[in-house]
């Protein structure tokens with residue numbers, strides 16, 4: 001069996017003369033949590049809509065669970081749960097009644113629907129508010145109910161478009177943990193679109209950096225660092241006492257692999273193209289310095305993203 005659940009090749013979409021998705025190649029394997037990360041207007045929602053069969057591509061091919069969403073959109077919708085930015089519910093219905101309504105539309109019996117709705121409400125931590133009208137739910141509660149609603153049809157894939165917009169930090173953390181747990185426990189594939197680097201880094205196995213309709217790179221964080229940061233992969237922070245900063249900097253720059261040395265308040269920030277932490281420590285001592293602190297900096301997604309685009313464009317990466 002093909003373990004690729006989402007496959008897009010050469011995907012294109014235009015609005016008028018603007019190309020909003022450009023030659024997109026994307027593959028996501030079963031059980032993966034994949035983050036589509038990009039600034040506002042990058043083309044994330046447009047891509048998701050094409051994967052769901054809700055917007056027609058102008059070129060390329062797509063398979064979702066082996067199905068072509070262009071020709072068989074309903075078959076794709078049966079297998080994929082889609083949580084948009086803002087979920088619509090019947091505000092006069094309670095949480096549980098909204099879920100039961102969805103299940104009944106999907107052909108479940110009343111008893112079956114109620115049983116599954118109860119189970120899911122407990123699972124997503126909304127049981128205490130199950131009988132409250134959804135019009136009185138907070139935004140975070142609505143998003144959790146949205147996730148439960150998506151799970152009512154036991155999907156193979158969940159696609160979430162900016163699911164955490166407007167939710168407080170605790171709510172975001174809980175929702176993220178729930179998504180990862182679902183993926184791990186039930187082998188559900190998750191595609192998660194966001195422009196929040198931190199959230200993507202927390203939960204995703206792999207990330208696609210999406211800007212201006214193009215996927216610039218994809219992989220796990222070390223792979224992205226490798227492909228985007230090239231020879232600026234490592235950094236060391238050090239607190240060093242030395243009577244002459246110039247002599248110290250020259251000594252550090254003479255270490256093979258050091259690209260730059262910069263003083264930032266009390267710390268020296270040393271960029272290198274391979275791991276020379278031990279040599280740096282030795283050279284400080286040889287140069288007559290006293291080393292009081294040394295730390296190898298691990299690059300996170302925000303450094304990768306910002307450094308890759310620094311000096312180039314002004315993408316919103318908040």
Ligand SMILES: Nc1ncnc2c1ncn2[C@@H]1O[C@H](COP(=O)(O)OP(=O)(O)OP(=O)(O)O)[C@@H](O)[C@H]1O
Nearest residue numbers: 015020038039040041042043044045046047162195
């Ligand atoms: N129906 C439409 N008609 C015309 N242009 C559109 C339409 N939908 C999207 N666009 C344009 O396509 C581009 C990509 O939009 P899209 O919504 O896919 O980006 P996004 O990455 O999801 O952004 P955000 O993070 O703000 O939701 C934007 O320039 C947008 O203005």
